[in-house]
Amino acid sequence: MVAAVVHLPLLIAELPLKSYDTNFHIFFASHYVHHWFNPWNTKWFAGFSQTTYPPLAQQWVAILSWILGLNLAYMAVQFAAILLLAWGMYRFASLWVHPRAASLASLATVVLASESFLIYNAGQLATTAAAPLYLLALPYLYEWLRFGGGRDFIKALVLFTTAGAVHHATLIFGSMFFALPVLALAFMDRDREESSAAGVWARAIGITIAVGIAIGLVLLPFWIGLFRYPVTQTPIPHQSRASYILTPFWGINYFLVPYGAMILLLPFIIIRGAVVPRLRPLMLGFWVCFLVGLGGTTPVGLWLLRRAYYVLTYERFSYWATLLALPIVGLLISDLLARYRRRAAIAITILAAISFSVAVAWTNYRPTDDFAFNTDAVAEWLNRDGHYDYRYLTLGFGNKLSRLAIQTTASSVDGESNSSRMLPELTKYGGAALTSAKYFGKGGLESLRAMLRDADTYGLKWVIVRDPYYDPLLHFTGWRQVDELDYGAVTIWAKDGVPPAAPVNQALIPPHWQGLMWGTLPVGSSILAILIALIPDQRRRRMSEDEEDAAVMPISQQNTVSGRMVS
């Protein structure tokens, strides 16, 4: 209910549309609406395969769009992710702390600044939808490791697979930061249950293999694409890799805003996590994730991730770090409430409200784009008089590039999905979307110049400009302004002698069987996850009784008991 009260108005107001990536996800969903079994999308990069990005969240947007329309369908999926996070956090936190603290951790997810930052500023639907599924899977992993129940194995397997179908990176890095602490916890609790270490290890290896096979199968077209065309493109600069000390602005953006008031608790998270032996794996997982999430502030990210460091962005690591910290935060809040009661409640509520509000409002203080810019006129222009026979390129459109692609039937040589790009003009220089070329310095402008140079190859006839910065380049390289829209705010430039767009990248088109797999297995895994959630969980009920017994004990005594368990 709290999640609905807090987030529903913001989502119904479609606030996430102001974020960086929301339009990107809606664009992918719009393709699934029309071509569910054909992942080949001709609207970007002169043709690309959507099997380059895990599809599940976008497919659910597509399904719901038949009732709600694309924008509200996106909001509905995002809202479901918010609700699932509260549920997932309760179950995950229950592994580590008493139910009251777990409830408080669950409640904290509703106003978690890092979650709000990703939803309303970054627009990372996949990350925010995969994390709760992963959290829901972890308690089943724990129970499988300790007790070896087949039902827990199946539930963990299906939920992990579903999480992977939403966002593969969450699964890969989640294993390091989330699953390893749970594995360690299973070992620590093992003595009490008289379960052998070899048994835990065998079950850990067993489920790792099973999840690997399941994810390999569900996302097979993705892995085939990755194997055939590994990521070799020049890394694109991202500000989350800056040092937040040397460049304080990015520290505000990627540390102060996402962590919010949790920064005040960081020392206590470490201290409590270190002092209580049973929390140590969780605290260590948080600590490493926290360090990686600091981007270029410390060398840890580069040391651990090597080349992947230059490809990944680090706001999601901060998000995961806050999720890992929440059980301990719940414990700390529980202590504060027990000791200071109303005063603590008021202070915590105020701090949480400020953190949440700043994270939501951050997109207004530092807009990702000109929200008022409407692409309707541009789409209407592209969709008439055979203009769609040629490819186009936008300059200065920001993430409205995706919105325009939803509206038009014309094909662009540009696009926002960096991992989907195959054109050498885009992958060679270290720039992201051409529409924002100037923000990527030399690499971005070199990439743009290369694309303009090869315009004939791709049937690129139209350049649609909303930033006069690029006008001199177009003038001197043989383009000529032929029209203007929105009273001159948008100008259209053309090049003579360009042949109509012909199909390119034909070799990259996934075969039909891959389209069938892509259209059935990911969404099938999510339906299976919904069905197994309906199966009663006897073991979990037994654990809840234990937890209820623990919850009535004084907090200090619980810590002692926890410590005794592993000593």
Added chain:
Amino acid sequence: MSKGTGAVLAIGIFVVTALLLVIGTIWPVPTAVYFAGGEKGTTLHSASTPEDAINNLGAEIKLYEWQKAYDSLANKAEFTEPQFYHDITGYFESLRTFATLDSVDIQPLHQTDSDAEMSVTLHWFTVLGPFEDTRDVHVVRQGDRWAIDWPIVKEQHVPPQVIAVNYLRWDVIYRGPGDDWGTQNVQGPNVRIVDMHPVNRAEGTFVMGELLNQDVVPAWVSVRATLIGKNGAPIASAGTFDMIDHTLLPKQVTPFLIRFPNVDLSQVGSIRMDPQAELVSASADPVIEVQNQKFNPEGAASLSGQVSNQSGQVVNFAHVLSTFYDNNGQLIWVDGQYMDRALLPQIPVNFNIPVPVDLAKKIGSEHTIVATYSTGGSYL
């Protein structure tokens, strides 16, 4: 026991975290250096040497931290911060206005305990490609730090005057505002390639030549070349891109250069040239005069001179294109340079176009034209 272990663990984590933060700040990872101002250093270095002072200034310029950069200068009393800013970015909209500093090269010329002379080359990158700005900089010691005497280039002023404009102008009336380029149903102007010469170089094959507008109306032109292999199959196709003046007035000639990187001329059997021309509105104004043109064949060969804007309007962007001929009048090279500052009325601006050393001795004459683009601003 457990609490003691926990305390040690917590202290260890705090210490290691602090150490990692210190390491990351003193020896930042490459991405952190990039966002903190450049490849050669960060703003955190104290200016304990003349080189540090210059690198720090470069980092501050790269981060657009104009006030910090200005405050670090030894001679800041001689000019204001806006003057310093405009010296770097241009007083009028130009290539400099949106340029990004890529790197800084420093060449020591002379140094004592109290001062130093350095040749500083700022490598800029712009939407039209790179340009360099080389200045001799005087650096002075101030206590335990060094500071720069910035050699400012102050804004030049044109005396008040009236300039009569009586140049020809051609307007074209289209069918309507929605009319598309290329669908005018009007025959294109008559243009002709009057010279074409392929040359093989280490970078690949270059096709250069000259294009004449032999019509009585202006033309928007470009040239496309297709290299045909000895077996008759096309090898590669490319256009002139920016190595041409796309607007040709009647009877005007433009040089052009088409690059085919990594293609050896020995593979080529023939070349198919495809000039294109469309009717466009055009004006003979602004007229840019090329003055004091001089070819320097010795050392790093180059063609230098000045371009002067003869009109009363500011020309924001100018591309100088030079054609080089041998003693027999045969075209042997085409090259160009974008002017990094706006061309103000009546104020000459220097240009310098490098020429490949191996061609320098063959050059007998040269011809220079200037393509321009203005954003519509006037000189006030």
